[in-house]
Amino acid sequence: MYSYPRPSPDAYTRQSSVSIIVPTLNEAENIDRTLRAIIENIDGRLDFEIIVTDGGSTDGTRERVACWEKHRPVRLLENIGGGGLANDVRAAALSARFPIVVVLDADGSHPASAITSLVEAVASGDYDIAIGSRYVAGGATVDWPFQRQALSRLGAALAAPFTEVQDPLSGFFAIRRTSLLAAGADAEGFKIGLEAIVAGGDGVRICEVPISFSDRVHGTSKIGASHTIAYLNQLLRFSRGTTSAVAMHRFALVGMAGFLMDFLVVAALQSLGTSIAVAHVSGFCLSAAFNYFGHMKWSFHDRPRVRSQLPRFILVSAMAIALRGGFIAAATDLGLPFFAVVIAGIAGGTVVSYIGNEFYVFRNDRFLSPAARWRLAALAIAVYAVALRIVYQGSIDLIPQEAYYWNYAQRPAMGYLDHPPMVAWLIWLGTSIFGDSEFGVRIVATFTWLTTAFFMFKLTKNLFGQTAAFLALMLLSVFPFYFLIGILTTPDAPLTAAWAGALYFLERALRAKDARAWLGAGLCVGLGMLSKYTIALLGPATLVYLLVDPQSRRWLLTPWPYLCAGVAAVLFAPVISWNANHDWASFQFQGSRRWFEDGLEFSVPALVLCIAALLGPIGVSLAGHAASRMVRLRTRTILREAGTFVIVFTLAPLSVFVFYSLFHSVKLNWTGPVWLALLPAMANVVVRALKKSDGRFMASLQITMAASIVAFALLFHYLALGLPLIGHSGELRGLPVAWEEFGAEAERIKTSIESETGQPPLLVGMDPYNIASELGFYSTGPAALENVTSQNLFGRNGLMFDTWFSNRSFDGRDVIMVGVENAHVSDDELAAWFETIGPVERQAVRKNGAEVGRFFYRIGYGFRRPD
Numbered sequence: 001m002y003s004y005p006r007p008s009p010d011a012y013t014r015q016s017s018v019s020i021i022v023p024t025l026n027e028a029e030n031i032d033r034t035l036r037a038i039i040e041n042i043d044g045r046l047d048f049e050i051i052v053t054d055g056g057s058t059d060g061t062r063e064r065v066a067c068w069e070k071h072r073p074v075r076l077l078e079n080i081g082g083g084g085l086a087n088d089v090r091a092a093a094l095s096a097r098f099p100i101v102v103v104l105d106a107d108g109s110h111p112a113s114a115i116t117s118l119v120e121a122v123a124s125g126d127y128d129i130a131i132g133s134r135y136v137a138g139g140a141t142v143d144w145p146f147q148r149q150a151l152s153r154l155g156a157a158l159a160a161p162f163t164e165v166q167d168p169l170s171g172f173f174a175i176r177r178t179s180l181l182a183a184g185a186d187a188e189g190f191k192i193g194l195e196a197i198v199a200g201g202d203g204v205r206i207c208e209v210p211i212s213f214s215d216r217v218h219g220t221s222k223i224g225a226s227h228t229i230a231y232l233n234q235l236l237r238f239s240r241g242t243t244s245a246v247a248m249h250r251f252a253l254v255g256m257a258g259f260l261m262d263f264l265v266v267a268a269l270q271s272l273g274t275s276i277a278v279a280h281v282s283g284f285c286l287s288a289a290f291n292y293f294g295h296m297k298w299s300f301h302d303r304p305r306v307r308s309q310l311p312r313f314i315l316v317s318a319m320a321i322a323l324r325g326g327f328i329a330a331a332t333d334l335g336l337p338f339f340a341v342v343i344a345g346i347a348g349g350t351v352v353s354y355i356g357n358e359f360y361v362f363r364n365d366r367f368l369s370p371a372a373r374w375r376l377a378a379l380a381i382a383v384y385a386v387a388l389r390i391v392y393q394g395s396i397d398l399i400p401q402e403a404y405y406w407n408y409a410q411r412p413a414m415g416y417l418d419h420p421p422m423v424a425w426l427i428w429l430g431t432s433i434f435g436d437s438e439f440g441v442r443i444v445a446t447f448t449w450l451t452t453a454f455f456m457f458k459l460t461k462n463l464f465g466q467t468a469a470f471l472a473l474m475l476l477s478v479f480p481f482y483f484l485i486g487i488l489t490t491p492d493a494p495l496t497a498a499w500a501g502a503l504y505f506l507e508r509a510l511r512a513k514d515a516r517a518w519l520g521a522g523l524c525v526g527l528g529m530l531s532k533y534t535i536a537l538l539g540p541a542t543l544v545y546l547l548v549d550p551q552s553r554r555w556l557l558t559p560w561p562y563l564c565a566g567v568a569a570v571l572f573a574p575v576i577s578w579n580a581n582h583d584w585a586s587f588q589f590q591g592s593r594r595w596f597e598d599g600l601e602f603s604v605p606a607l608v609l610c611i612a613a614l615l616g617p618i619g620v621s622l623a624g625h626a627a628s629r630m631v632r633l634r635t636r637t638i639l640r641e642a643g644t645f646v647i648v649f650t651l652a653p654l655s656v657f658v659f660y661s662l663f664h665s666v667k668l669n670w671t672g673p674v675w676l677a678l679l680p681a682m683a684n685v686v687v688r689a690l691k692k693s694d695g696r697f698m699a700s701l702q703i704t705m706a707a708s709i710v711a712f713a714l715l716f717h718y719l720a721l722g723l724p725l726i727g728h729s730g731e732l733r734g735l736p737v738a739w740e741e742f743g744a745e746a747e748r749i750k751t752s753i754e755s756e757t758g759q760p761p762l763l764v765g766m767d768p769y770n771i772a773s774e775l776g777f778y779s780t781g782p783a784a785l786e787n788v789t790s791q792n793l794f795g796r797n798g799l800m801f802d803t804w805f806s807n808r809s810f811d812g813r814d815v816i817m818v819g820v821e822n823a824h825v826s827d828d829e830l831a832a833w834f835e836t837i838g839p840v841e842r843q844a845v846r847k848n849g850a851e852v853g854r855f856f857y858r859i860g861y862g863f864r865r866p867d
Contacts, residue, residue: 743778
């Protein structure tokens with residue numbers, strides 16, 4: 001039997017000492033090769049022992065290890081009590097003789113040649129954990145099929161909220177023995193390394209050493225469904241911040257009692273004639289109070305009590321009630337019976353309530369590091385924002401701009417007067433799948449927002465790290481402009497997605513020196529040019545960066561930037577062709593007309609107000625912090641850091657809008673995509689405050705974030721269902737609460753005139769496009785669009801309606817002129833366009849029995865053009 005020398009007190013001063021732990025379970029075909037590789041790579045370089053901790057092998061593994069015990073520093077530890085890999089590793093660590101331990105698999109997939117590098121990183125005192133990583137530069141997985149690589153990446157992505165490590169599922173790592181024992185006290189599952197990383201919190205110092213991971217040659221993998229479930233349970237345990245799981249039957253019993261109470265209250269109030277908004281809010285509030293005390297006293301009685309539990313519960317309840325309102329509105333729109341509507345609403349709210357209570361209200365924050373808590377919160381806010389949009393987007397009337405672009409989609413083309421065709425193509429795609437409904441129009445906005453979020457996460461991670469990337473998702477979910485483009489299908493939605501993609505690829509090209517990224521940038525800019533011309537501002541910004549950054553100037557001598565421009569030009573060619581065939585109408589409308597024909601107006605203050613409205617109070621504050629920090633940095637420091645990229649790609653496009661505002665009026669949404677470049681720096685401001693433990697800053701941010709997401713949620717509830725005791729208020733020119741009812745009233749008037757005259761009258765919206773677009777979308781019948789136009793009928797500006805109806809003759813037709821103001825239809829000059837004309841009439845618009853607006857209409861008989 002091998003005799004172990006007693007380590008001297010100065011063992012560290014001579015060379016590092018390490019206990020190598022090799023967990024095994026039926027690895028007889030691999031264990032000899034693995035032990036031989038370990039010894040060959042570290043013998044003479046490290047003082048070592050090898051502990052083979054066996055979880056119950058029956059194939060001869062133990063007998064093979066016993067042979068090594070006789071002549072090498074190898075020990076077999078038989079764990080006959082079970083408990084899984086985590087307990088096996090912990091048992092080995094308890095018996096380890098040296099202060100540093102290395103854990104690696106017995107199947108030969110981990111390269112033993114990397115053991116020395118891992119040990120030296122920890123022994124130096126610079127790091128607490130060193131991980132053999134497949135996913136950092138220089139790391140690789142050899143001969144893995146795509147499916148396995150995808151599953152591995154997915155597993156690592158699921159752990160991203162808990163750690164910034166690129167390969168958190170690696171089973172090959174070096175760690176101090178005391179740290180491993182502390183992490184493993186309550187460890188479950190088979191990812192003991194991840195357990196140690198999370199237990200270490202923000203203070204743990206981790207390095208990743210690139211390794212080449214080779215699949216096992218002999219035997220079969222032990223990873224199966226049970227290990228996957230164990231891993232997911234491990235993540236759930238991290239999320240709830242406590243080692244004790246909730247007894248599901250307790251939560252279910254409290255929930256069922258609350259559900260019954262909720263349903264009975266809603267049904268009783270509805271039978272008394274109250275609105276659905278009043279009924280469902282009343283039922284929710286009563287059941288929520290019952291559930292809170294039930295969960296606190298029973299379901300979650302083993303969770304620690306904190307002062308913030310009640311405010312957290314109120315926040316979760318507000319989010320739950322808003323989302324359940326969306327389910328109720330969606331179920332009502334689908335024509336489901338009352339019982340199904342209420343069940344859908346309660347079920348939707350219950351999901352939010354459960355997740356919020358389990359993982360937020362009654363979570364033990366002391367278990368998770370502050371960074372992990374904020375990453376989880378950021379992810380939760382982003383997911384909730386997406387869910388909120390999806391459940392409401394089919395229940396809120398289209399705003400006039402969306403209805404206008406839906407009219408685009410009914411007349412597909414390669415270009416339009418006031419915008420390129422991308423928004424029309426996307427709406428055509430959505431409505432082809434989901435029908436000509438609000439949901440069909442808007443679902444593409446959700447997908448473009450997800451695309452924006454994907455690229456912004458990756459861009460921010462490249463610039464400032466993974467925690468900043470999660471926080472960027474949160475900011476993208478609560479800044480007003482980015483929140484709204486996730487539900488409103490306007491050209492800004494695909495433009496922002498393309499802008500985010502272009503920034504990501506440009507960063508990879510300019511900072512990571514990835515030549516192929518130029519092609520990705522060209523693709524995104526080209527798609528963006530099909531959405532809105534303003535993305536062309538990234539071209540001058542790129543040139544500025546190439547001139548400012550000495551290391552990037554070499555790109556000007558390569559074909560890659562020019563290929564980027566070529567790809568963008570090819571994608572943009574259809575719009576150029578359309579303009580060439582239409583007297584360059586769109587280019588003139590968006591270019592020379594804006595710059596040279598509009599009157600002079602100093603609008604810098606208006607631009608500042610627009611930016612404040614786009615970003616909201618949080619965005620303005622963070623933008624100020626980010627800008628001030630960059631100004632304070634020395635020039636050389638800026639040039640070495642990611643700040644160069646942020647500064648150039650924010651200021652270069654913004655300067656164009658500022659210059660324009662010196663002479664012309666500006667629009668609210670113009671600078672929205674510009675702030676994508678600054679968003680990573682804003683997220684990094686939060687990261688720095690988090691590292692400095694700036695409690696006041698983080699508390700104010702938490703409050704404003706919660707207030708913002710609840711405000712958006714309640715706004716959606718108001719638009720779809722109204723608010724208790726308030727209902728809906730306002731006019732058609734305000735929020736989109738009754739355009740469908742407006743269309744129904746206009747259709748009723750149209751039907752009445754048609755029954756009198758025997759001919760369908762023409763509906764004319766008396767403004768450039770708003771009214772006509774809404775009338776077109778909410779009118780009925782196969783020929784509806786042929787009988788709806790704009791004020792272009794009277795020689796006034798009608799934007800694309802001028803083009804669509806330019807070759808149509810309406811002589812002799814009866815016309816119903818519709819406006820939201822009396823002045824729109826009371827103009828005395830209108831009489832000259834008809835043989836006879838009727839008086840101005842007022843029509844109320846009602847929703848859920850209450851008047852929410854009105855419009856004015858006037859009927860002209862026998863249309864004719866004035867002499």
